[in-house]
Amino acid sequence: MSLIMPGAEPFYFPGGRTGCLLIHGFTGTPKEMRFLGEHLAGAGCTVLGVRLFAHATRQEDMLRARWRDWVASAEDGLHLLREACDRVIVMGLSMGGILALLLAAEHAVSGVVALSTPYDSPDPRLRLRPLAAFLTLFWRFARKGPPDWHDPTVAADHLEYPLAPVRGGVELYDILAELRRRLPSVTCPALVIHSRGDLTVRGSSAEAIVAHMGSGDKKLVWVENSGHVVTRDAERERVFAEVLSFVRGLEPSTA
Amino acid sequence: MTSIAPGGEPFLFPGGRTGCLLLHGFTASPQEVRELGRHLASHGATALGPRLFGHATQPGDLLRARWADWLASAFDGYHMLRGVCDRVFVLGVSLGGVLAFHLAARLDVAGVVGMATPFGPPKDPRLLLLRLAAPLVRFVPKGPPDWRDPAAAKTRVAYGVYPVPALAEVERAILAMRRHLVNVSCPVLLMHATEDTFVPPANMQAIYDALPAGDKAMLSIPHSNHVLPLDASRSQVFEAAADFIGRVSR
Numbered sequence: 001m002s003l004i005m006p007g008a009e010p011f012y013f014p015g016g017r018t019g020c021l022l023i024h025g026f027t028g029t030p031k032e033m034r035f036l037g038e039h040l041a042g043a044g045c046t047v048l049g050v051r052l053f054a055h056a057t058r059q060e061d062m063l064r065a066r067w068r069d070w071v072a073s074a075e076d077g078l079h080l081l082r083e084a085c086d087r088v089i090v091m092g093l094s095m096g097g098i099l100a101l102l103l104a105a106e107h108a109v110s111g112v113v114a115l116s117t118p119y120d121s122p123d124p125r126l127r128l129r130p131l132a133a134f135l136t137l138f139w140r141f142a143r144k145g146p147p148d149w150h151d152p153t154v155a156a157d158h159l160e161y162p163l164a165p166v167r168g169g170v171e172l173y174d175i176l177a178e179l180r181r182r183l184p185s186v187t188c189p190a191l192v193i194h195s196r197g198d199l200t201v202r203g204s205s206a207e208a209i210v211a212h213m214g215s216g217d218k219k220l221v222w223v224e225n226s227g228h229v230v231t232r233d234a235e236r237e238r239v240f241a242e243v244l245s246f247v248r249g250l251e252p253s254t255a
Numbered sequence: 256m257t258s259i260a261p262g263g264e265p266f267l268f269p270g271g272r273t274g275c276l277l278l279h280g281f282t283a284s285p286q287e288v289r290e291l292g293r294h295l296a297s298h299g300a301t302a303l304g305p306r307l308f309g310h311a312t313q314p315g316d317l318l319r320a321r322w323a324d325w326l327a328s329a330f331d332g333y334h335m336l337r338g339v340c341d342r343v344f345v346l347g348v349s350l351g352g353v354l355a356f357h358l359a360a361r362l363d364v365a366g367v368v369g370m371a372t373p374f375g376p377p378k379d380p381r382l383l384l385l386r387l388a389a390p391l392v393r394f395v396p397k398g399p400p401d402w403r404d405p406a407a408a409k410t411r412v413a414y415g416v417y418p419v420p421a422l423a424e425v426e427r428a429i430l431a432m433r434r435h436l437v438n439v440s441c442p443v444l445l446m447h448a449t450e451d452t453f454v455p456p457a458n459m460q461a462i463y464d465a466l467p468a469g470d471k472a473m474l475s476i477p478h479s480n481h482v483l484p485l486d487a488s489r490s491q492v493f494e495a496a497a498d499f500i501g502r503v504s505r
Binding site: 003004009010011012013014048050051053054057061064066068069071072075076079080081083084 | 258259264265266267268269303305306308312316319321323324326327330331334335336338339
């Protein structure tokens with residue numbers, strides 16, 4: 001018996017001296033990154049997929065979580081990979097992308113991949129941020145937006161909390177502000193991938209991230225026929241191939 | 256913005272198909288078991304030391320911690336090792352030892368090394384007072400240091416205070432462990448300092464008695480304080496842990 005949702009456990013796949021740190025999104029689990037991880041490990045990378053604090057356990061745990069806890073969870077993964085790898089590429093989905101970019105702004109990483117990552121939040125309820133401490137006393141969970149899956153079989157075995165913790169929404173609001181502050185400090189090579197079918201985070205976020213990051217070497221890739229969870233939805237193979245080709249480009253040439 | 260205290264980072268030392276999960280104690284950090292992990296890795300093991308939630312960041316983070324969060328951090332490490340290892344040993348100091356027994360009662364664990372593990376709440380007379388003051392007092396300074404090796408004390412990465420509400424969580428973890436000890440069927444090595452004044456050696460005997468009959472052993476360590484893998488007798492602790500793992504793996 002584990003405390004962690006079966007199938008949503010963090011993972012470690014040993015491999016070569018190139019490390020990939022995979023970070024899942026808000027209310028998600030390591031499972032949404034596992035298939036990308038398997039693909040990268042199959043190509044010889046060492047892969048670690050962290051579990052962010054309060055995720056993949058019980059929804060109520062999210063009420064105690066603060067965004068700095070999630071930064072610390074992501075940093076844990078970076079430190080765990082240090083000994084096994086000469087270079088680490090950090091990559092994340094949605095809020096995991098925010099965390100990957102924050103790590104890249106602060107730590108020596110070889111590259112960063114931001115998938116379906118928000119730059120700001122269009123949710124009008126977040127204008128209530130100044131009242132958060134009061135509101136969260138009695139308003140604990142909010143409904144999530146409509147699902148936007150294009151591959152219904154994958155959608156059926158996806159694991160995440162069914163509701164959005166209101167306190168977590170506040171933390172998301174704050175970590176987005178931190179992201180906008182730190183983005184110019186991201187100078188490593190960067191890959192941004194976004195789906196035009198993403199109903200959770202608008203494509204303008206991807207454009208804003210690319211525009212504001214300090215990196216000279218940056219690339220924006222669009223996919224067409226996927227929802228928010230591009231690591232699992234219909235065009236996942238294309239996403240895996242783009243990420244792997246980016247990682248390959250950061251390895252020293254053996255010639 | 257680096258949130259983890261320098262030196263207190265979690266670690267993963269790659270090695271062979273024997274995995275060692277190393278769990279630090281309350282208010283401490285992975286630094287407490289890092290050298291032990293190095294030692295076991297030098298014997299061919301894959302060693303992983305996770306950071307328990309709320310540790311090695313800000314003491315205030317522990318105000319939000321529940322003991323299940325610490326157990327989940329330990330599970331994380333177990334799952335990461337599981338992918339690379341045929342067998343996983345769990346080693347823990349103090350609260351880390353408590354968590355090690357929780358894991359062994361629930362998961363496929365090859366063996367447990369419990370160091371300075373409490374069977375009851377620590378014997379600090381101030382703790383009783385604190386329970387009464389808990390709604391008012393958030394932090395309390397730790398007692399005077401009692402290191403046999405003052406040099407080791409200097410390298411330590413740990414909070415200087417106890418977050419008071421978290422003390423009750425430690426106690427819950429200990430009481431829950433008592434109920435689960437009977438389900439621990441793997442080999443167990445218990446180590447305790449004869450001079451441990453924080454968690455007296457009688458705790459080791461109590462855990463030994465509560466474990467089911469089987470492959471279990473006790474080892475008393477002289478010339479050390481509560482923090483066995485850091486203080487003066489650490490080499491003896493390292494050797495005993497490595498011998499136990501070598502013997503059980505054979």
